Amino acid sequence: MNGEEELQAVRASxxxxxxxxxxYNAYHGTIFRFIQRRSRDQELSADLTQQTFLKALMALPRxxxxxxxxxxxxxxxxxxxxxMHWRRRKExxxxxxxxxxxxxxxxxxxxxxxxxxxxxxxxxxxxxEERAHLINLRYMDGMSFAEIGQVIGVAEDAAKMRVHxxxxxxxxxxxxxx
Amino acid sequence: xxxxxRISPQGQGPEPTDNELARYRDSGKLLHNxxxxxxxxxxxxxxxxxxxxxxxxxxxxxxxxISEVVDKRDAPQDPSPPTIVEP
Numbered sequence: 001m002n003g004e005e006e007l008q009a010v011r012a013s014x015x016x017x018x019x020x021x022x023x024y025n026a027y028h029g030t031i032f033r034f035i036q037r038r039s040r041d042q043e044l045s046a047d048l049t050q051q052t053f054l055k056a057l058m059a060l061p062r063x064x065x066x067x068x069x070x071x072x073x074x075x076x077x078x079x080x081x082x083x084m085h086w087r088r089r090k091e092x093x094x095x096x097x098x099x100x101x102x103x104x105x106x107x108x109x110x111x112x113x114x115x116x117x118x119x120x121x122x123x124x125x126x127x128x129e130e131r132a133h134l135i136n137l138r139y140m141d142g143m144s145f146a147e148i149g150q151v152i153g154v155a156e157d158a159a160k161m162r163v164h165x166x167x168x169x170x171x172x173x174x175x176x177x178x
Numbered sequence: 179x180x181x182x183x184r185i186s187p188q189g190q191g192p193e194p195t196d197n198e199l200a201r202y203r204d205s206g207k208l209l210h211n212x213x214x215x216x217x218x219x220x221x222x223x224x225x226x227x228x229x230x231x232x233x234x235x236x237x238x239x240x241x242x243x244i245s246e247v248v249d250k251r252d253a254p255q256d257p258s259p260p261t262i263v264e265p
Contacts, residue, residue, distance in 0.1 A: 094181055094183050125181065132180075
């Protein structure tokens, strides 16, 4: 679905909910995988994905594109749904593969051995929720700074600066190699 | 709420395939849930319906009347005036 088709579908869906189906079909997989990476449970991901699209459809009459892709708005709703789901939990466990942390390992000059990966996991676990979200969006979801900005509601430069500050914090959290 | 990370070569395994996701994709259910949510949102509150308001008022008055009757019935009787005994 290209940008113009997407915009037309969004406009049509504001008055006719049936017109939302192409948008739902186009982004269902993307949002499902985004949630699944954090929830580690397929059934729960399915429920939260459905809830995300329902909230989007309900809020669509108030949605203003402002040149941002529709997908970014969906990511933001999905993240809120996850936060709502997690609100009574003290801790969330996220499983990451070596591929997913390739970017961050390179940035921090780590090697792919058990010791360095444990140091990285411990350091990432010390980040507060907002910083953890930034790292997840950048390295787990592979988003550009522009996309991160759209999801968290800041400009691209601000998103870039926040990610770099978080990386700096992460470096200070890394315990020396044993 | 803290994020705890576990890093392993395979992570949480492969992501679901498009075929697996198709099992969960149901635009009919989404539209049904949307219609239901909309109808709940626009439902008139009970107290704004004149008939329901009168019924609620009647129930409240009846409950108040019963409580008054029960209170009066259970109230202790006035004790008889004390008798004065002449020395």
